Amino acid sequence: MSDIKDALDRINYWFQENHPVKIASLASGLSPLEIDSVLSTLSFKVSQEVREIYEWSNGYPKYDCADDWIFSYMFLLSLESAAKEAQTWVEEHEEIAVMYKYAGKPVFPICMSDIEFLAVAATDDEQTTSPVIHISEIAEISLRYTNLTAMMLTLAESYETGGLFIDRKGYIEKDEKKYAAAYRKYNSGITDLALERFLKIFPEDSSWQTVQLLHNDLYMSNTYGIEIPLNSLKTKVVNTLLNLLQDEKYDSGFSVVLVLEELRAVDALIQGLKHPSKWVRSRAAFALGKIKAFEAVEFVSQLLEDPDPVVQEAVKEALEMFKNQR
Template identity: 85%
Template sequence: MTNQTLMSDLKNALARIHYWFKNNHSAKIASLASGLSPLEIDNVLSSLSFQVSKEVSELYQWSNGYSIDKCTDDWIFDYMFLLSLQSAVKEAETWVEEHEEIGLMYKYAGKPVLPVCMSDIEFLAVVATDDEQATSPVIYISENGDISLRYTNLTAMMLTLAESYETGGFFIERNGYIQKDEKKYAAAYRKYNSRITDLALERFLKIFPEDSSWQTVQLLHNDLYMSNTYEIEIPLSSLKTKVVNTLLNLLQDEKYDSSFSVVLVLEELRAVDALIQGLQHPSKWVRSRAAFALGKIKAFEAVEFVSQLLEDPDPMVQEAVKEALEMFRNQR
């Protein structure tokens, strides 16, 4: 898909969203600010210490959103409202200038982000780019700094939302609040974000050689958990194999102190063989979670291996094994 096509798709999605609101709930869209010129956008973005994707310019040519202090309940983007570019840049600069630990909460894999949508307690933000890229991922950030991938890019986000409004994935109740039909939204999400798991795996393999901390593993878990929520298929590819092998090496490293987090990621990856190896781990926490995970993901080929841990010396592991075996029985 070319950059020009991506931009056209973004414009089209935004036009569809505007049309839907104009015909179904005009009050929410009526006060949306007009767009900025490319020159105005460049001037505002020039104060940032990092670059953002070209999609950001495309978005703000469509509308300059709302300033933080003037928006009430004008939510149009996934329970959030569109920030004005000035407000977005000011928020991003505040995050960068905050104490290091706070600033790290608002980065994705070490890269700063630009918030574009927000509610009282959460943000959607685009990740900084290394050069003049056409697109970059959209991430979710909670008020306590929990971060995960949300959309492949801004184009995918707006196409998902446009189709969700048109098909009833999102609808507005009489009280004016946006509600979600999870099944219909999930269908639109899968249609436009099929590569989001690949993005998570690619990011992990790129970052891990420089940062093998538990935070890097936890971020991969967050990303995979989110994509699995919407049943995005995990590709049986060399990419997945490389990640699983990397995690297995961590699991076998006696000095690594976050093995439990590794098992959680292997669970999200449905990495059956690796989880079976986890059943023999020295840590009772790893053994118990590996057993539970195999039951949860319906790995019937592992029943025999899980059953062997009924005689495990630790009561917690025994209990996890019983739960796993019960899940196997209930899933047949």
């Protein structure tokens, strides 16, 4: 049995033992031929994980299971509903279709709640996994899990350890500490995925939105305590952002500093202290205090004499954070 099917069976067992009503109407799985028939209607390919999840169960009919949330706060779409939704996104007007792509590839919804989705990115031939992304109600895309297997293992362990539980009203609640422990265990590589996506799309789109996407991804992984390894990916991204920060024509330096903060890029943030924009200087100072970069205290202190009061105030806050963190 594959890891994803094992995780799905664990989720099913937990609900059968604790809240059987919520999973009672979950459909049985499809045959490989049935799955092939539905997926053949798509203009792109999906990962092997998608096939495995639908061999396990064909989910629920769309919009017919408001209370049947088993995958955290979402329910599993039937394969037919998922394929129709995905095809709609592909066929939408160009500006809208761009919002439903991950690194330039179409995405395929797996779970939904109201008008939010969890989806996987289209894959190349023979690829077994792909990232799981969250699509918000305003069509913003951000990374959520390393892949479908990681997602299901995270949820299975969270239910078993109390990281996820059902309250008295029947809603799924979260114990943040326990859930974070499971999330870190199965999604340690998610920061590399975020960095890879940025490096792939930045040459074609160097707008502030691209930088903001990276910030959103890194912010989420940092929230769960995922460490960002010091590797070539991080180095390339930091150097790219530093070049942006030094480009006089680029006017979104504040967004760049926010990403450098999430990356704990101390040397780059120190360079930001010399930026012409008061907003960049102030946020760089604040960021250095926030991430406990004690080696930067001297550089931050020098800005106490900055001519702009906004920067002076940020420096005072940063120095206070250094003082409180010792």
